[in-house]
Amino acid sequence: MVIFEHLGPWAWFVLGGVLLVAEIAVPGAFLLWLGIAALATGILAYTVDLGWQSEVLAFAALAVAAVLVGRKVSPAPGHASDRPFLNRRAEGFVGRVFTLESPIQGGIGRVHIDDTVWRIEGPDLAAGTDVTVVAIDGAVLKVAPAPPPAA
Incomplete structure (x- = not known):
């Protein structure tokens, strides 16, 4: 001392x-x-x-x-954030429906979401088709045809 x-x-x-x-x-x-x-x-x-x-x-x-x-x-550990997808932006797209601006050919295409163009994979579909994001694989969104709107 x-x-x-x-x-x-x-x-x-x-x-x-x-x-x-x-x-x-x-x-x-x-x-x-x-x-x-x-x-x-x-x-x-x-x-x-x-x-x-x-x-x-x-x-x-x-x-x-x-x-x-x-x-x-300090916030408690495990406390829910008001922005849960802040650093996992693609995960926030799962379940959302988007309209194709260009067709999916050979299982690969692109979709414009907000200010970003995302690579997508799914069945061959024509431009203008609505697709639902069903999963993510890194920076690639996996899509499927969106169900028709309820009548």
Whole structure:
């Protein structure tokens, strides 16, 4: 604990900085709260003259408090997103119906969806036919003829 005696409050600032940088290198949102607790301990030690033992106890209490606050403000694991297909855009097309602008020939074609042209695979169909996306294979949409609209 000699480092705390020589550096004083700056040891806590250095520890807080190291923990925050470590959070960037190894993300998991756990070291963030310990880093914040170390910085808070540094501020406390800078404003109030404490012995190193009291500083360590203050850090322990602040670390527990920071982790508890962090658990409150962080989303729960497995929490449903409001945008579940954000990084899996093609999966959001399964079940949707699109109209072919060009025919499917030899089992391969293309369909324009929003601002992107997607490669599709399915039975040979004429342009203007409605197709339903039934599956995805990487960046290829598997399609089938859409059922006729209900009368």
